[in-house]
Amino acid sequence: YHIFTSPDQLDSTKTYDYIIVGGGTAGSVLAARLSEDERNQVLVIEAGGRVEDVLAIRIPFLGPTLPRSQVDWNYTTIPQTGLGNRIINIPRGFVLGGSSCINQMVFHRPSNGSWDHWADLVDDPSLSWEAVQKYWLRNSRLVDPVDGHDTSEEVILSAHGFGPVNVSVYSYTKPIHKSIIETSKKAVDEKFKFNHDQNAGSNLGWGWQQAAIGGGQRSCASTAYLSPLTNTRSNLDILINTQAAKLLPIPKTSNNLTPDLRIVEIAQNSTAPPICITARKEVILSAGFIGSPKILTLSGIGPEKELKRLGIPLLLESPDVGANLQDHILLPLYFTVVNGTDTNDELSRNATLRQEAIDQWIANRTGPMVNGQSNTVAYLRVGDDHFSSAGVKEDPSNGAGSAHIEILALDGFSRVSTIPAPPTGQFLTLIASLVAPLSSGNITFNSTDPFAYPLINPNFLTHKFDQAAIVQAMKDILEFVQLSPLNSLVTGIYGSIADAKTDAELLEYAREYSGSINHGSRTARMGPYGKKGKGWGVVDPSYRVKGVKGLRVVDASVFPQMPNVHTQASVYILAERAADIILGGQK
Numbered sequence: 195y196h197i198f199t200s201p202d203q204l205d206s207t208k209t210y211d212y213i214i215v216g217g218g219t220a221g222s223v224l225a226a227r228l229s230e231d232e233r234n235q236v237l238v239i240e241a242g243g244r245v246e247d248v249l250a251i252r253i254p255f256l257g258p259t260l261p262r263s264q265v266d267w268n269y270t271t272i273p274q275t276g277l278g279n280r281i282i283n284i285p286r287g288f289v290l291g292g293s294s295c296i297n298q299m300v301f302h303r304p305s306n307g308s309w310d311h312w313a314d315l316v317d318d319p320s321l322s323w324e325a326v327q328k329y330w331l332r333n334s335r336l337v338d339p340v341d342g343h344d345t346s347e348e349v350i351l352s353a354h355g356f357g358p359v360n361v362s363v364y365s366y367t368k369p370i371h372k373s374i375i376e377t378s379k380k381a382v383d384e385k386f387k388f389n390h391d392q393n394a395g396s397n398l399g400w401g402w403q404q405a406a407i408g409g410g411q412r413s414c415a416s417t418a419y420l421s422p423l424t425n426t427r428s429n430l431d432i433l434i435n436t437q438a439a440k441l442l443p444i445p446k447t448s449n450n451l452t453p454d455l456r457i458v459e460i461a462q463n464s465t466a467p468p469i470c471i472t473a474r475k476e477v478i479l480s481a482g483f484i485g486s487p488k489i490l491t492l493s494g495i496g497p498e499k500e501l502k503r504l505g506i507p508l509l510l511e512s513p514d515v516g517a518n519l520q521d522h523i524l525l526p527l528y529f530t531v532v533n534g535t536d537t538n539d540e541l542s543r544n545a546t547l548r549q550e551a552i553d554q555w556i557a558n559r560t561g562p563m564v565n566g567q568s569n570t571v572a573y574l575r576v577g578d579d580h581f582s583s584a585g586v587k588e589d590p591s592n593g594a595g596s597a598h599i600e601i602l603a604l605d606g607f608s609r610v611s612t613i614p615a616p617p618t619g620q621f622l623t624l625i626a627s628l629v630a631p632l633s634s635g636n637i638t639f640n641s642t643d644p645f646a647y648p649l650i651n652p653n654f655l656t657h658k659f660d661q662a663a664i665v666q667a668m669k670d671i672l673e674f675v676q677l678s679p680l681n682s683l684v685t686g687i688y689g690s691i692a693d694a695k696t697d698a699e700l701l702e703y704a705r706e707y708s709g710s711i712n713h714g715s716r717t718a719r720m721g722p723y724g725k726k727g728k729g730w731g732v733v734d735p736s737y738r739v740k741g742v743k744g745l746r747v748v749d750a751s752v753f754p755q756m757p758n759v760h761t762q763a764s765v766y767i768l769a770e771r772a773a774d775i776i777l778g779g780q781k
């Protein structure tokens with residue numbers, strides 16, 4: 195493909211069949227797949243720069259250094275009433291490959307029942323587990339960890355595919371994680387049972403964590419889908435460092451009143467003169483759960499009241515644009531472990547050790563830098579009484595095989611909260627996450643400047659169910675660390691959580707220390723064909739924006755309901771499916 199850094203480098207006589215706005219996780223998949231047919235001329239417009247320019251993207255252990263760096267959009271929420279009015283960081287990848295290049299690489303597809311539930315919600319069987327299986331297989335593949343250890347007890351090879359994203363389990367497994375898995379294998383309580391492969395249909399129980407890492411390097415949308423095409427695909431152009439501001443309708447040539455939104459207005463900053471490019475076939479928005487509703491709104495597609503307030507002429511009333519925002523919260527609980535246990539604490543504290551590890555990684559892609567931060571993970575359900583006591587009639591998850599809460603195990607004191615890392619000692623961090631939240635908010639805007647930041651309000655921890663579920667997650671963690679053999683490694687609880695005895699005190703701790711695990715979604719939700727208006731979604735099951743022509747949205751904003759796992763694999767699967775639908779339509 196050709197890469198351009200400024201719009202004036204584009205050949206002004208060249209035209210494109212497809213314009214993809216946002217070269218992130220979904221956008222990179224679409225760019226690679228749509229350009230497989232050499233008759234298609236494809237243009238990607240990406241706000242950020244190139245992955246190759248940032249070493250920390252490639253080194254898995256350095257993942258946590260990427261948020262708040264130059265490859266992050268650096269968004270924040272408005273004050274969150276459920277979290278003591280704190281403002282929460284919302285990182286998003288500002289780079290070709292998007293958030294897949296700055297995320298923590300955990301790689302989980304939702305359970306089999308989740309997909310079937312989504313298919314029911316949007317009334318389209320082509321979203322069922324069985325129907326999307328081919329997209330899972332097409333997207334990722336299991337590779338050996340760099341230490342070459344036998345993984346047959348850790349994953350089920352036959353559940354995995356042959357796609358470009360490399361996925362592996364941890365190398366050089368640490369004693370804490372061995373102990374966690376041993377504990378789960380011995381646990382009497384079903385909820386803590388060992389799961390041989392959390393990507394094989396059921397996510398529930400403890401398992402060895404799978405991460406988008408191969409050959410010791412992060413495998414993201416950019417390196418997996420685009421890098422292999424660097425010297426091929428003359429029909430793919432990628433324009434970086436450039437933002438799409440809004441979409442404009444093609445001037446009408448007939449009495450057809452449906453707006454045809456194939457003109458993209460782009461600019462490099464708010465003072466640069468905007469340039470318009472027209473797609474012959476379609477524009478696809480893949481600008482993420484913040485970028486896509488923003489572009490729709492600035493183009494006059496959104497809730498009428500909101501557009502009026504902003505003074506944007508209404509093109510199409512679409513009440514769900516920017517609505518239904520949900521995210522998963524993250525809450526770390528810290529434990530001291532037996533003195534001298536081999537954890538990552540020294541690596542995190544000692545700059546010389548870290549540099550040596552980076553040098554080793556650069557020399558031969560081995561050593562501690564080849565791993566992400568977590569290594570074992572559990573997905574759990576809460577009891578049905580949690581629904582009724584919160585006044586909830588339906589199970590908030592995607593069904594009986596899906597989780598409400600997650601526990602991520604990190605060896606060492608993880609720097610994911612405002613609690614300062616202690617200068618000495620060895621730690622285990624167990625992060626509680628709510629993966630089936632009912633708290634829901636929105637994205638709104640207070641400016642028509644495409645470069646202005648929106649108001650992001652996930653309304654974290656405002657729903658009664660979420661409050662009960664996070665307390666349950668904390669109790670589950672406190673129960674698990676007392677089980678054998680893990681209880682012989684864990685020596686105590688660290689921090690003020692040790693004093694929390696009642697549910698109310700546990701909830702207070704959660705309000706004080708929760709942040710986002712960065713799974714924002716649903717701001718241009720998918721709904722069934724034919725149904726329009728509030729609650730029926732922004733796009734149909736073929737990702738077409740309802741009520742206009744020439745425009746689809748393909749990214750995390752279209753999830754019909756939150757995945758009850760980490761979100762990237764769902765984005766990849768939905769993007770592979772979108773490419774298939776688009777290419778199928780042109781045959």
Ligand SMILES: Cc1cc2nc3c(=O)[nH]c(=O)nc-3n(C[C@H](O)[C@H](O)[C@H](O)COP(=O)(O)OP(=O)(O)OC[C@H]3O[C@@H](n4cnc5c(N)ncnc54)[C@H](O)[C@@H]3O)c2cc1C
Nearest residue numbers: 216218219220241292293297298299300438485750760762
């Ligand atoms: C710090 C962090 C940690 C995470 N950890 C995990 C994890 O461990 N496991 C997991 O499964 N998921 C994780 N996630 C979530 C997951 O990465 C995202 O859900 C997924 O990557 C979203 O994909 P997307 O295509 O919707 O958006 P993105 O990948 O964010 O892509 C959107 C792209 O559009 C570009 N863009 C936006 N606006 C414009 C515009 N106006 N013009 C041009 N370009 C634009 C952006 O720069 C970006 O490249 C994490 C996310 C973050 C940020």
